Amino acid sequence: MTTPSSSARPGGTVLVTGGAGFIGCAISAALMESFDRVVVVDSLHPQIHASGRRPPELAAAAELIVRDVTEAATWDDVLARVTPDVVVHLAAETGTAQSLNESTRHTHVNVVGTSQLLDGLNRHHKLPRRIVLSSSRAVYGEGAWRRADGKLFYPGQRTSVTLEKGEWDFPGAEPVAMNAAQTFPAPVSVYGATKLAQENILQAWAKSYDVETVILRLQNVYGPGQSLINPYTGIMSLFCRMAMGGKSIPLYEDGDVRRDFILIDDVASAILAGALSTTVRGTPIDIGSGEFQTIGTAAGLIARHYNAPQPHVTGQYRQGDVRHAWADVSAAADVLGWTPQYSLTQGIDLLADWIDAQPDVQPA
Template identity: 40%
Template sequence: MLRLADRTQSAFKRREEWIAGHAVSFGLPARIGRNGWRIRRSGGNWVADTILVTGGAGFIGRHVSHALLRLGHRVRVLDNLIEQVHGGRDWPEGLDPEVELLVGDVRDEAALIRALRGVDKVVHLAAEVGVGQSMYAVDRYVSANDRGTATLFQQLINRPVQRVVVASSMSIYGEGLYRDADGRLAEDVVRQPRSGMVTSWDPVDVEGRPLQPVPTPEWKRPALASVYAITKYVQERLTLTLAPAYGMEGVALRLWNVYGPGQALSNPYTGVLAIFASRLQNGQSPVIFEDGLQRRDFVHVEDVAQAFVLALAHPRAAGGVFNIASGQDRSVQEVAELLATAMGRLELVPEITGKARAGDIRHCIADIGLARNVLGYTARRDFMQGLAELAEWVARQQAEDRVQQARKELEARGLVA
């Protein structure tokens, strides 16, 4: 399926003005070709890139595609438009009309052959997303995420591109990095919150002393606590192993909790802010596991899109793994309360379950120093402003609340206790 908007002279002018104002922040030269495409220097000539975005019709993919189009690249999207995310739409809401959309699965060799024709670079976003669901839909997650990535690279072996940027996840860290009472860093943290009754949700050292969460850098060893985390790590390693073996460049971006307008509000398995927003929009309290004091880093989707642009273009990105987050952490309960305020639903106090969900971790906050120093990445979006924009967008949407259904599925399998 191909849907391209007419590129008028006025559109070119708007794009040129936007590039002039934003190229410096992306670390790229502000220059545009006659046909309106963003251009790069290659062998003395200025050319546009054709970029394939797998899973590009999804929440993050739509924003990445839009950012690339604004910089003048040609963008092709391969997406299977699964019901859980897209609700049966033929053309995903919010997908830029200038995108070339191919409806197909990344595990389908014929679809990949078609999608890779003439492509210079790949952004690999296609994946099933959800820690809780991955713990019982094992075959589905391993097939979509790992077999999908393997099939992609099987085709890239014969049709190599310049660079592949894969979306990895903070979930691969398991528990984040901690510091003990003596100032020593603790990587391999294990918590046992239940011993007949809940004694402590937080990890402690061997002497039972509390540990303090600290920003987690990329060198921390993975501690894969869910099927989803396992599949994301495999995606990452396949990319960083196979790309250089066949003359390509691989980059992995470990994304933290991404939020913003365009999230799948009716998908109860991914995006905690979207899940909270769906509950609030339907007049229900947000549901929070444990005690609500677990800490996360929330990053706006436009900052994530910026990170992908940088990872595609920056020479020093090749072979790298980068944390992409805001650099600020908040408790999940605080975030739920702030969103309720932004949506004008202060009366809907979060429901703290006091129960643990298999695959969840306590604290994981981001060290984004490497992305800042190497890529020039910085999170520009203010969290409170981002919440206000999200609330405004949600107010115009219809969202089916499926949280209780998802919770029952987990409880029926003994994954919530």
């Protein structure tokens, strides 16, 4: 992983919440190269960490403190021992569909976990120089669409009635790329609402104390190291396991749902840039591959990799899913000096090769 040219090695201490998860492990080695001390706070939730043990992917020199971010006592313990210069806030419940059924859990972890962190920093008089928040494209909901006359509008959440009729798109309009400078956030899932709340809470707090903020709205993250036991962390690993078993991958709606699949390596370099860049502005930044692919295209590439049957359209749908989502990444280049490096084909090959090498992995 390369460090953006606009950054410098700051040294000091970086505190990473949720740092034993998929993204945290992916950035841990690079953080060790850039900071003198890396401290990870993670609950090792069994939905992600079935064994309850420290993940081997986490850099050996990173200090792991197993505690719950939603508890005030956690921060009294951690901040008695740690004075962070930079905080990378990754800790969150991430399941879009699951958030509809477990709203309290998602709200508690994502919102209260954030406010407890901030209260702890204030209570112990240990304000960091910068906080980097891993946010989500889910804050946009369906985002903006453009009518034939060129005017933008916000269609809002698709209803059960329209979905039951198979009315997937909004007639007479085309979606546009998500851009934090132009696209108004309007989440259509509990998860998206909690991520937007995280952003708002952090910005209100940080501006009051002159703490720098870097808010990264991530698109669909996938790649080696992704949980193979958590059904709520993305479809790419699930598709690989289906194709591995010789199954035809089922496609929801009409298979033409657009997504911006971004490889974990690119996400890791974006977060590192957010932690190190000297040119931050404080406004949210979109992080994605810079282009969209349909779900059908991604599934077809995976099927071809495994020589599996072609994917098939089911017409099923999921409440809380948006129709199309992809990012305009120009601000990431301008502010952070960051651009994505991997194509979808490269990323799928890397993910599939990694899955194939895992012991005891089972086809789905």
